[in-house]
Amino acid sequence: MLKILFFIFTFCSLICNGQGFSDYRLQYDNYEENDERAFKFLNLYIAKAKKETNYKELTQAYKDAVSFSKNDKIAYADSAIISAKRTYDNDILGSAYLTKGTVYYFNYKKFSPALDEYLKAWKLLEHSEDKYLHFKNLYHIGVVKRYLGYYVQSLEIFEKCIQFYGGKQHISYSNVKYNLKKGYLNSLHQSIISLNELKRYDEAVERINNGLSEVEGDLNFYLERSYLFKDKGIVEYHQGKYNEAIASFRNALSGIEKKNDFASASVVYFYKGNSLLKINNTEQAYRNFQRIDSIFVNHAFVLPEVRPAYEILIAKSNANGDIKKELYYTNQLLKVDKIIASDFKYLAGKIFKEFDTKDLIESKEKLEDSIFYGYIMAGLVLFFMIVICSLIYIRRKKSKDFLTLDESNENVDGINVDPTEEDSIPEKIFPKLSEQLVQDILAKLQTMEDQHFFLEKGFTLNKLAKKFKTNTTYLSAIINEFKGNNFNTYLNKLRIEYAAKMLAESKLWRSYSVETIASECGFTNRSNFSKIFTEIKGVSPNDFILQHKHVFNTEEN
Template sequence: MTKSRNIFIVLFLISTSFFSQERSVDSLSRLEFQEIQELFLKSVDDSLVSNIYVQAYLNKAKKEKDSLEIAKGYFLKIISNGEDEKFFHLYDTIIEVSKNLKNQNFPATAYFDKGVYYHRKYLYKNALDNYIKAAYYNHGSRKEHLEFLINQSLGRLKSTINKNQEALTITKKCYKYVVEKNYRDENSPLYYNVLFSLADTYRKMNYLDSARVYTRLGLLDKNESDTSINYYHFLLLDGILRLQNKEYIEAEANIARALPYIEKIQDQTTIASGYFYLGKAYSYLNNEEKSILNYKKVDSIFQKTNNISPEYTNAYQQIIKHYKKEGNIEEQLNYTIKLIRVDSVIDNRYKYVNQEITNKLDIPSLINSKEQLIEQLQIDKKQSSTATFVLLFILSGIIGITAYQYKKKTFYKKRFEELIKTDKPKERVKPTISETSPPDIPKEIIDELLMKLSKFEETHSFIDSKITLNSLAVKMNTNSNYLSKVINHFKQKSFATYIKELRVEYAFMKLKSEDKLRRFTIKAIAEECGFKSAESFSKTFYKVYGIYPSYFIKKLDDLA
């Protein structure tokens, strides 16, 4: 009966196209939500028709004031429009509508999808923020599966930033899930994605035997006649493993065979991986021309995407070495400049591995190398004074910036070492407090307010992000004018500064003592301590302690 009814509705819509879209939507809104959704799924490939069903769904949900169904309606709208970026803001609408729902799949699903979007854009901090929020709100009927998807994404993210041990722990958990759910028997892409991540993480940790076991599982399950790209992903990984096992001829053959298929899916990160390791294979086979050609392809992907894994920076060093051997100073400088830019991108995007990257690139040596190249250019190219002047000006600026960054890191390290020895911020010079109290406030009121402020600090009430001067004055049974004057006089700072500094001192102590908090993002820590934005928190933390909270957390983790 239901099927006949649905067919009738579709035919009715087609045969009465002269009626307005609004009237069609109104008619559809009388159906049950499930019926509208089924019609939507049948027409999802036709955005014009599917959007009519979406509008009907939303109209019905809004009319009934059903928050869950409104959230579902907006989710269907995103699907209907092929996840077009201009509809990305609807995720925030879904989150706002569903934030107070209990035991539902929203807003967790919306946070997760946002995380995936940012991950694809290489915005790793934003991705992590949303994955964590998705995990926090994950209380719906799909809790177990969504937890798996979140863990899978977190594993990939941690592998991307070379947190390989953490990535391995998470990916093992994901592998256990897909095996228990029989995804392998169902030939599901989820199984092969996890299997590949597990093999690749073992490879990055140099557990080559384990990496080979899981890679061979993928190759056995996905024979070459299969149209799925999975086979060629595993073939590429097998080539990389053979390279690490010094089987250079086999490595080159497998990587070269896999790359054309991987290039078809436009996965730039994996393509860069293929070029880099093919370049290494040719290098070991003493074919320098092909080696450098593939290393340059790694750079071409970076120029296009502005993204590169720390693992592939060696490509630039090999190109520089090649041109140094040829005596081509201009190309040496060209790729040295590119390497510095790569370092800058990695330093900003992969902040959790800054120390490792800095050691690999050896910034002081890089600066010295550039200075020597500049000196050589001055000798060889005296005639082309204009071009040389422009090049030297650019390089001097780069050297200055790089030297400044190096000096700043050295200062931060020293500052951290000072801070770790104390439980309090560095003493700041304060104006002398007059012994006389504000003349227009009775002494008993001052004493009472100072006592209440002391309790306010001891109970950490300042982490409430909604606190204002007026609201605090009400709680203390006084007026805002009295409270402001007492804080200005006895704390020697404005109310806003007083609150912000209490919050960062609280954060400082919590970060030192609770490693769990250090796993939060800066934004999440800021919100935990009462700040409304990560930027305000970071600026205040720097003002009080002389270093940024991200650096402080990283150094604390290094000590752990």
């Protein structure tokens, strides 16, 4: 009863006494996000700012409205940008673009428009004296890089953010302390994800423990606690501690589902499902994988990380003889691949063109000219069609009905050669493979090349055959005939061409050590990488880097 009387008294005081802007904000500071009761005060705040033509306060009011609105977040974010432009203050405008980007990223998981807004903000905030805004923007660009799989680069960004947010800063205001701690915990969480992907689990565990001790007993950071338990579960899964992982995922889901972070929820469902499979609790495992599909249906969103869940569901449906479900999940997987191929490739181009290279930021529209892009794509499609048709024609003209395999015993970095595996297969004569099987495997090989699966360390022919649901003999024969090399040489060429492309295009890659470059491309040591790189490209990695540094410096001058 006292709370109700206090609320009525406060509300009346605001109307009658003409309170200041900070007084309005005090009335809704304790409301949860998406609690639209805050608009009782926000509407007064907005009206006062409009009446006084105070665009700085109006921008802040619209940004706050983004937090409390359920269905009009983008509309309020646009209003914040419009009013921010009238302040003629780069920090205020950059912050407004950040707000809109965060809505696209967190609420809708639309990475392409999110990145567009972050890049607009970066132009305004890169040299801002407001370091909090600068690092907030840098953090979000790091998140997009991490989603794209650039884990070394994203980790470097998050390390800088951790140092800033976690630094010893003498702050007296509680809200500023809260924002800095939140930035620190979020940066810590993102760095842990990158460390997990780089298989640096010991470092990840140390950071998880540090983070959990920071949030212990603090209800203000329940979501950050949930993220840390998600990270903990993933590490435990990779360490083979499946029961512990399942318990960690249960702790993670309560906060993640409350916040409706469906992207993180899908990752939890994926690893929880795999953990349940490992302990033979298959029915619960499949229910977790089905929840991933529910998220995809409801939000048209999927992460490449959870894609294998559909392969598991298809295999289960096939084993059960459930043709209807098998067809459904096959169609869903096709849709998933389409989204991954379009959205994530688009982002990869944007992140290198517009963030890493400043001169390309200014020529964005020219580089992304849709007509030019269309011509290039059409040309590539035509080229590959001609190549495939030529190969099929040559194959059909052969008079022999058998394939002769000529496998060599070349070693490839990062692969432990098993005498029963690919490169020690003795010369045998195998029945001629069906055209349908050949075309199916060639299509899958092209997907592997496009999505850079070959960068995985220890990537063997046996692993690839399992992924393609075929055997090593057929796969080896097709690679020999259609790729012109045995598996090891084929894999090395893909890795080296990827390394050369990144070194030619990315200034950041040219700053890496040869050891780091080798590791990023799937090699386990520098010497083998350097030897193979020199054989294929005709120059050593160091000379190749120096050549492109010279070209880059010449173009800049």
